[in-house]
Amino acid sequence: MRYGSTEKLDKVALIAKKLGYRIMCVEGLSKSLLLSDVLFIPRKTSSDINELLKIKRNTLKVYLINSPSDLKSYPRLRGVAALVCLSCKALNVLTPKHVERLVALGLPIEVAIRDIYKALKERGYLRGLDHLISTVESGKVELIACSGASKHLELLHPKVIISTLIELGVDEVNALKAVTSAPAKVIRGLEYGAR
């Protein structure tokens, strides 16, 4: 879950368990929690590198890209953020040059399915997503897909996320990786271990 959710976590845990999730990264948590057999890990999403530097170790640090200008200081991101997240706006405006910079970072790129749905509703051409998918297909970068929920009823089933990625042009193997092994690798890096 993202963007400072105020939902009660027990409610979220029940739905997450029903949907088959075992680990969830939630904004606004101070420490990790285990509820209804679902592990909740604190997460901090920001476009400010200095803010991310202040965050303690066991929190998932995510660098949010809203516009191409957020990519100007990209070499400073190394060792600070665990992954890079593309916002709904960035999915529309990123060019191949920007995607190349993201590849040079060597960090996995996160895309929220709810953001894609939002962009589709606005009937925009997802130019940035198009370039990103072709880069993922060439194996240069790892893709992570999340539901991007800000409420418990906005969570998506993993099968829905995989199907959406396939429909967007990602092949089945990469789509499956985006929900399973790629996020697991990032979480293992936070010293939570594999569940």
Next chain:
Amino acid sequence: MVPDSTSITALVFLSLVLALVAILVSIFLIVRYMSIAKHLKLISEALSGKALKRFVKAIEERKSKKIRKRYLIFEILIYGNEVNPQYSMERAKVEGAIKESFRELFGSLALSRSGISLVYFNDKDMKGVLRFKAPYRTKIITALGYVKEINGVRVIVVPLGISGTLKKALSKLRK
């Protein structure tokens, strides 16, 4: 009897004419044979290439002519204080919401070709079975994620599994 010089000349001339005719006939036969060979080559090429390809394609088409149907088992999750515990959903509203989200994502043409129909829905446990054509599997699952609300209530439609027959789908549903 000794042949005279005129008869010898005539014989030589005759043999020359015969030789010429033989050469001409052989040339004609060679030309004819070549054209037959050319035709044979064309026929064999046609058999090996175009016709065979057409034949294989016809067999493949015959094989894949029937598009299989699939049955998707789903569950609707409604959580929150805004929902009355006695709340039940109408079957038509559920089918309408799923079809509408599919149409919004993939268009009317894909909707008509996908053959979506709600074949079973139990409003007590909020589970149902959706029939569709097999090639539209990922599209249907994507559309389920796109459903935000049914009858004004926020929901999550969870795909539980896909089955080849309605009987198996219903048995999975009751487990």
